[in-house]
Amino acid sequence: MKVVNNRAWLFVLPVVILVAFNALIPMMTVVNYSVQETFGNNVFFWQGLDWFIQLMRSERFHAALGRQFMFTGLILLIEVPLGVIIALSMPRKGFWVPVCLVTMALPMLIPWNVVGAMWNIFTLPDIGLLGYFLNHTLGIDYDMTQDPFAAWVTIITMDVWHWTSLVVLLSYAGLVSIPDAYYQAAKIDGASNWSVFRYIQLPKMKRVLTIAVLLRFMDSFNIYTEPFVLTGGGPGNSTTLLSIDLVKIALGQFDLGPAAAMSLIYFAITLLVSWLFYTLMTKDDAK
Amino acid sequence: MSVELRGITKQVAGVTHIKPVSMVLEPGHFNVLLGQTGAGKTSLIKLMAGLDKIADGQILMDGQDVTKLSTQKRNISLVHQFFVNYPHMNVFENIASPLRVAGMAKSEIEGRVQEAADILQLGPMLKRRPHELSGGQQQRTALARAIAKESRAVFLDEPLANLDFKLREELREQLPELFAGRGAVVVYATSEPEEALLLGGKTALMNDGRVTQFGSTADIYRNPQDLTSAQVFSDPPINVAEVTKQGTTARLGTGVQWVLAGDAAGLADGNYTVAIRPNHVSPVKHDDRAVPVKGTVQITELSGSESSAHFTFGDDSWVSLAPGVHPYEIGQDHQFFMDPSKCYFFAPDGKLVA
Numbered sequence: 001m002k003v004v005n006n007r008a009w010l011f012v013l014p015v016v017i018l019v020a021f022n023a024l025i026p027m028m029t030v031v032n033y034s035v036q037e038t039f040g041n042n043v044f045f046w047q048g049l050d051w052f053i054q055l056m057r058s059e060r061f062h063a064a065l066g067r068q069f070m071f072t073g074l075i076l077l078i079e080v081p082l083g084v085i086i087a088l089s090m091p092r093k094g095f096w097v098p099v100c101l102v103t104m105a106l107p108m109l110i111p112w113n114v115v116g117a118m119w120n121i122f123t124l125p126d127i128g129l130l131g132y133f134l135n136h137t138l139g140i141d142y143d144m145t146q147d148p149f150a151a152w153v154t155i156i157t158m159d160v161w162h163w164t165s166l167v168v169l170l171s172y173a174g175l176v177s178i179p180d181a182y183y184q185a186a187k188i189d190g191a192s193n194w195s196v197f198r199y200i201q202l203p204k205m206k207r208v209l210t211i212a213v214l215l216r217f218m219d220s221f222n223i224y225t226e227p228f229v230l231t232g233g234g235p236g237n238s239t240t241l242l243s244i245d246l247v248k249i250a251l252g253q254f255d256l257g258p259a260a261a262m263s264l265i266y267f268a269i270t271l272l273v274s275w276l277f278y279t280l281m282t283k284d285d286a287k
Numbered sequence: 288m289s290v291e292l293r294g295i296t297k298q299v300a301g302v303t304h305i306k307p308v309s310m311v312l313e314p315g316h317f318n319v320l321l322g323q324t325g326a327g328k329t330s331l332i333k334l335m336a337g338l339d340k341i342a343d344g345q346i347l348m349d350g351q352d353v354t355k356l357s358t359q360k361r362n363i364s365l366v367h368q369f370f371v372n373y374p375h376m377n378v379f380e381n382i383a384s385p386l387r388v389a390g391m392a393k394s395e396i397e398g399r400v401q402e403a404a405d406i407l408q409l410g411p412m413l414k415r416r417p418h419e420l421s422g423g424q425q426q427r428t429a430l431a432r433a434i435a436k437e438s439r440a441v442f443l444d445e446p447l448a449n450l451d452f453k454l455r456e457e458l459r460e461q462l463p464e465l466f467a468g469r470g471a472v473v474v475y476a477t478s479e480p481e482e483a484l485l486l487g488g489k490t491a492l493m494n495d496g497r498v499t500q501f502g503s504t505a506d507i508y509r510n511p512q513d514l515t516s517a518q519v520f521s522d523p524p525i526n527v528a529e530v531t532k533q534g535t536t537a538r539l540g541t542g543v544q545w546v547l548a549g550d551a552a553g554l555a556d557g558n559y560t561v562a563i564r565p566n567h568v569s570p571v572k573h574d575d576r577a578v579p580v581k582g583t584v585q586i587t588e589l590s591g592s593e594s595s596a597h598f599t600f601g602d603d604s605w606v607s608l609a610p611g612v613h614p615y616e617i618g619q620d621h622q623f624f625m626d627p628s629k630c631y632f633f634a635p636d637g638k639l640v641a
Binding site: 179 | 336337338357358359360362363364365367369371373374375376384385388389432436
């Protein structure tokens with residue numbers, strides 16, 4: 001006969017509470033906001049799916065989403081190959097290994113708002129080191145506070161500077177885990193450097209690169225602090241990414257309902273794209 | 288095809304790891320490199336393969352100087368002790384990889400891979416990935432890659448060391464056939480003297496980065512040219528003792544003595560080192576000339592049909608290896624008999640004198 005022991009619930013309780021406060025309750029609060037309208041005083045009016053429908057038709061949302069995809073796409077296209085190239089050219093043993101690793105890790109140790117502020121000052125045309133140099137020494141017309149193109153170049157460069165190291169460190173970890181014997185076998189087979197990369201290094205790096213792409217996707221898709229401090233979304237709306245727009249709606253305009261609906265869609269897109277990346281990149285392993 | 292080494296050496300940070308090695312390796316038989324771990328077998332193979340730079344000397348393949356030629360261009364194969372196959376390629380692709388790199392026609396690749404796979408009984412496994420294979424199958428894949436490539440020289444670096452006993456015996460029997468008639472120089476590194484004897488051909492004995500003796504396997508087993516060579520080519524280790532020769536009498540420090548005959552009798556009086564293989568020290572007296580040695584038994588081992596006993600007498604520790612089962616008692620004195628005609632005499636500088 002089975003003995004029913006309800007004490008088991010006590011053991012899962014801490015996890016239930018943790019997950020509830022950490023994820024479920026905040027999430028459901030947002031869901032709750034997303035289907036209602038409020039003007040404060042804790043008074044709510046039922047809206048149904050109105051906010052969602054409104055958002056899906058909103059040109060402002062489409063534009064922000066488009067900018068977000070462009071930003072994430074560009075930084076992935078630059079950071080992943082660049083990170084792999086840097087990792088490949090780093091020494092595998094000797095005195096320079098720790099030097100390279102620490103130098104690589106430095107940008108990632110800097111707080112995000114400091115990174116934004118740093119690049120802001122760095123690129124100011126009148127006093128910034130880079131801004132002044134470009135404008136006054138090289139004679140290139142560069143002002144990221146006025147010119148949307150310059151603003152984009154700056155936020156992309158900043159992100160590449162800040163986060164390529166992550167791809168480098170992960171790829172490097174994958175590279176150093178390859179035993180010498182494989183390189184020797186490839187040499188004996190008569191393989192060229194390209195074949196060694198294509199058939200030995202790349203397959204060995206695949207798993208860590210999957211992680212790197214996923215992390216960089218999620219991080220860059222949800223990025224807020226650095227571009228907010230650097231450009232504040234401007235000039236105009238040219239660098240207003242999704243998260244910046246979201247904060248404007250929620251805290252600037254205090255439209256809690258639409259902001260909540262936007263959060264949920266934002267979250268759904270992040271989740272969907274991450275899942276797609278993961279499924280595509282691990283497809284071969286399943287076989 | 289031949290591989291000729293002319294005084295090649297290897298240095299790491301100013302320290303000489305391989306002392307000048309000169310020898311000519313030929314096809315048609317196995318060239319065994321025999322030595323303990325750390326003797327320099329793998330280092331020497333890496334030098335021949337071009338994976339490490341030689342500090343001095345020359346390597347010739349077929350009379351052509353390849354010293355400066357990169358590994359990629361030397362047309363060689365190497366099979367490691369641990370199984371090296373490309374993990375993301377199946378068995379077929381693994382065997383085909385050097386041929387594909389060489390840009391060979393597809394039909395020819397298929398023919399060669401099929402042939403190599405048939406010889407090594409890998410036919411049914413061509414579609415599998417290395418991690419789906421047993422250790423023996425993985426190593427056979429590596430061997431098939433070496434065979435399909437039809438390279439000028441094949442280096443086998445303790446290829447059987449990581450396989451279990453049964454597989455090792457099976458593959459060891461097949462190995463000489465696999466490479467017979469292929470015209471490649473086969474170099475086989477091992478740390479087991481028994482393996483060198485089973486494979487035959489020629490053997491180079493290695494110790495401390497030096498080739499101490501090179502020649503036909505059976506010949507150098509019977510005639511070690513110095514004490515180190517005798518020690519390298521003996522398992523269990525060869526028994527060694529200091530001996531004083533006076534007239535026709537040889538005397539060990541412990542009082543064991545016997546009358547010399549043959550070459551040894553003609554040596555000048557003085558101190559020598561005597562060495563005798565464990566299988567010539569027996570607990571049974573086979574003939575009247577056998578010299579009795581009384582020792583205290585320390586360790587005994589029974590390996591099926593043979594029993595060995597490690598015993599001490601005086602400062603010396605010897606091993607006896609004899610067929611049959613013998614009732615040794617640990618810590619007890621036993622009488623052993625050595626065959627004086629099987630003794631090697633080495634001068635104080637280590638050279639064989641009788």
